[in-house]
Amino acid sequence: MQSLYKKPKTLIDTPTHFCPGCGHGIVLRLIAEIIDAWNIRGRTIGLAPVGCAVLAYNYLDIDMCEAAHGRPPAVATGIKRVHPDHMVFAYQGDGDLAAIGTAEIIHAANRGENITFIFVNNAVYGMTNGQMAPTTLLGQKTITTPSGREPLNYGHPIRICELLAVLDGSSYLERVSISSPENIRKTKKALEKGFKTQREKKGFSLIEILSPCPIYWRMDANESMRYIDEEMTRTFPLGVVKDWEHKN
Amino acid sequence: MTEKIILAGFGGQGMMLLGKLLAQTAMIEGKYVTFFPSYGTEVRGGTAVYHLIISNEEIFSPLIEIADTLIIMNQPSYQKFKGMLKPEGLLIVNSSMVKVDSSVKSKVYKVPATELASKLGNVLVSNIIILGAYLAIRKLFSADHIMKQLREMLKNKKRELFTTNKQALESGIKVIKSLK
Amino acid sequence: MKQLLTGNEAAAEAAIQAGCRYYYGYPITPQNELINYMAIRMPQVGGTFIQAESEIAAINMVYGSAAAGGRAMTSSSSPGISLKQEAISYLAGSELPCVIVNIQRGGPGLGDISASQADYFQAVKGGGHGDYHLIVLAPSSVQEMADLVYDAFDLADKHRNPVMILGDAQIGQLMEPMEFSKKPREVFPLKDWALTGAEGRKRNVIKSFYPIKGQLEEFNAHLQKKYRTIREHEVRYEAINIHGADIVLVAYGTSARICKEVVKKSHQSEFKVGLIRPITLWPFPEQVIKTMSERVQCILTVEMSAGQMVEDVRLAVEGKCPVHFYGRTGGGVPTSLEIMRKIAEVVPSNLIDKVNRILPLVEVK
Structure with a gap:
């Protein structure tokens, strides 16, 4: 009998701690699928952030490293310098990458570190009960923006891909989402491109993935997918922002 | 024998090299030596002061409280450090830039190092002229030994630079000899 | 070389x-x-x-x-x-x-x-x-x-x-x-x-x-x-002249260098100064300090701080002898004379005459 769908070998068979409707499980599965397909389990080292994905090392059957909040780009740099031929990726959320770790991601990009960054943007701090993220949309209600984010007090949502694009050291930047099967396929392609960028030693790659957080968006799963398509993408347009293979 | 020397001048007047030459030579001759820089916050122009101790015995504190010798390259350094010289100590000044007042009771040697260096075509060797003077007075090391260290330190630089430095050292020695 | x-x-x-x-x-x-x-x-x-x-x-x-x-x-x-x-x-x-x-x-x-x-x-x-x-x-x-x-x-x-x-x-x-x-x-x-x-x-x-x-x-x-x-x-330390010492100094790093000078100068007199120089600050050489504290009249800790290691010295001594402190802060480095003067201040009265005789030895000349 032909099997059409099965659990990737690299994905550990265990219940996750993610909330119902969360996007992290989808992204982790995509990473596991690519590691299986490329047969690179033995030469891949991943980094988990602090935030909702803190336990990512419990789900991926590869060598993995924890990093302090926001520091994965620096820790990944240290790992990559020891194992320059291994596939090194850092998995980071919006608080980790775009707030507390802004300096580290900018300078990793600026050095052109040959590392792949997987940036899961759900516009909210999930693990600490739903506070504002640097990527929270204007008007979006969170625990710390109870009347909605307004720019005078809380600033604007940060567009990381566009921010990093101006640095000469960044090579591949793309924003994708996991709001539909089609978008999930595109996300997988973007992740593959990120790994390809690294394998071909083209330098810094980052894939920003718009991902749902139905719990702290106070929506059901379907609504949250629609929210990505109809609201999030207006602030965070999907598409390739920078690509070493197709320079403008 | 313990010789405690304070070297001071503008940053850029080469006190570091002067001290290092003496320290290196002392080390090779088997003496105990400590050489401690004390930078100001300015990189150029501020006062740079170095504490150099050469001894036949183990050196404990590398900081000098009372100096046997003061080598002073500019007026601000003179004002700042003249009080650290012991009464019967030795004061060598770059007289092109330092005016010595009557308050100093120790033996003073005035060497117009900046002028002499300009005559040699390189104002930067004023430190080596002063070094020559010091060697001629204290006779801790022979000029040959110092030249050997200097050659070593300048081995990757242009040959003319060594020649000028050699002339500078000789010129400093001559200034002292002509006094005697 | x-x-x-x-x-x-x-x-x-x-x-x-x-x-x-x-x-x-x-x-x-x-x-x-x-x-x-x-x-x-x-x-x-x-x-x-x-x-x-x-x-x-x-x-x-x-x-x-x-x-x-x-x-x-x-x-x-x-x-x-x-x-x-x-x-x-x-x-x-x-x-x-x-x-x-x-x-x-x-x-x-x-x-x-x-x-x-x-x-x-x-x-x-x-x-x-x-x-x-x-x-x-x-x-x-x-x-x-x-x-x-x-x-x-x-x-x-x-x-x-x-x-x-x-x-x-x-x-x-x-x-x-x-x-x-x-x-x-x-x-x-x-x-x-x-x-x-x-x-x-x-x-x-x-x-x-x-x-x-x-x-x-x-x-x-x-x-x-x-x-x-x-x-x-892994405890490491250097102990100099702690046997038969009238007072033992405890100091590390730069402070210890200056204390060594005091120890050396005291050789020339009948007042004996010893030194324990912790090389590992953690683990702290508490055993040697404890044992020594049972034999000396007092201890003086010297630091370039307002008094930090002295707390560990006191913990090690467990009250067996007085532990005094001399410190400089804000870039100040203790001198051997300052340390000797502090010693003169803290030693028991029966030792003061002996101390006073070595004070001139550490005067800077």
Whole structure:
């Protein structure tokens, strides 16, 4: 009998701690699928952030490293310098990458570190009960923006891909989402491109993935997918922002 | 024998090299030596002061409280450090830039190092002229030994630079000899 | 062959000799000679040098290279070391071996750039969050700086623990003749826990997060057991003339050099001064201090701080004899005369005559 769908070998068979409707499980599965397909389990080292994905090392059957909040780009740099031929990726959320770790991601990009960054943007701090993220949309209600984010007090949502694009050291930047099967396929392609960028030693790659957080968006799963398509993408347009293979 | 020397001048007047030459030579001759820089916050122009101790015995504190010798390259350094010289100590000044007042009771040697260096075509060797003077007075090391260290330190630089430095050292020695 | 090097340069070269191939730093006075040396030297030996965007990034790069199995080092001075504390706690919690050099300067805050020993508490009591210890080594000469940095990498690997070298602006910038007497390290201990890619084996995970109730307590018990082993086996100190001494000084690093002068001068008199110089500040040489305290009339701790190590001396002495303190702060370095005067102030009255006879010996002439 032909099997059409099965659990990737690299994905550990265990219940996750993610909330119902969360996007992290989808992204982790995509990473596991690519590691299986490329047969690179033995030469891949991943980094988990602090935030909702803190336990990512419990789900991926590869060598993995924890990093302090926001520091994965620096820790990944240290790992990559020891194992320059291994596939090194850092998995980071919006608080980790775009707030507390802004300096580290900018300078990793600026050095052109040959590392792949997987940036899961759900516009909210999930693990600490739903506070504002640097990527929270204007008007979006969170625990710390109870009347909605307004720019005078809380600033604007940060567009990381566009921010990093101006640095000469960044090579591949793309924003994708996991709001539909089609978008999930595109996300997988973007992740593959990120790994390809690294394998071909083209330098810094980052894939920003718009991902749902139905719990702290106070929506059901379907609504949250629609929210990505109809609201999030207006602030965070999907598409390739920078690509070493197709320079403008 | 313990010789405690304070070297001071503008940053850029080469006190570091002067001290290092003496320290290196002392080390090779088997003496105990400590050489401690004390930078100001300015990189150029501020006062740079170095504490150099050469001894036949183990050196404990590398900081000098009372100096046997003061080598002073500019007026601000003179004002700042003249009080650290012991009464019967030795004061060598770059007289092109330092005016010595009557308050100093120790033996003073005035060497117009900046002028002499300009005559040699390189104002930067004023430190080596002063070094020559010091060697001629204290006779801790022979000029040959110092030249050997200097050659070593300048081995990757242009040959003319060594020649000028050699002339500078000789010129400093001559200034002292002509006094005697 | 003897060389004339600064303590900072000696630390850098000793790290290279010990097989350190990953150095990450950020400029700060008075440790700049170290990062400058590494910038030239690391590429020569095929190693990695990165001038990081911050001290925080530098220590996290060390974390990464240590996790990946490399010998890694960073260096800084007091304010920069404060910035590194978060990652130092993570390094301890993830049991990663590495070497951190602190060339202390005056504080608090931006302080100044001259020598200080005011980071003692930060170095030996934690500094970051959680129950942990660094192994802390305190050199008092350029030669010892080189020797201890070399040993630090072995100690770090042996115990899977970060090691801190606690120097100061004076030791860092001082030039003294020294030599590299140890062979360059070429063989390294096996690190089967390191992240090397899980080819043909179970995956390795480097982490300090134990969210399941009970696990963290178990892990802490493991750490404490390790710390006990280190306490039992790694204590280092130098003791000079402590037998028959009328008073014993306790001092480390730069302060200890000056105390040695007092000890030496006291030889010429009938008043005997001894010295215990802790080389490991953690583990602290408490046993030798305790034993000695049962035989002397009093102890004087000398530091370039407002009184930090003196607390550990008092804990070791357990009240068996008076423990006095002399300290300078804010860039002040004690002189031998100041120390002698303090001795005269604190000795029991039956010894004052003896002390007064040696005071002239330490007058600077």
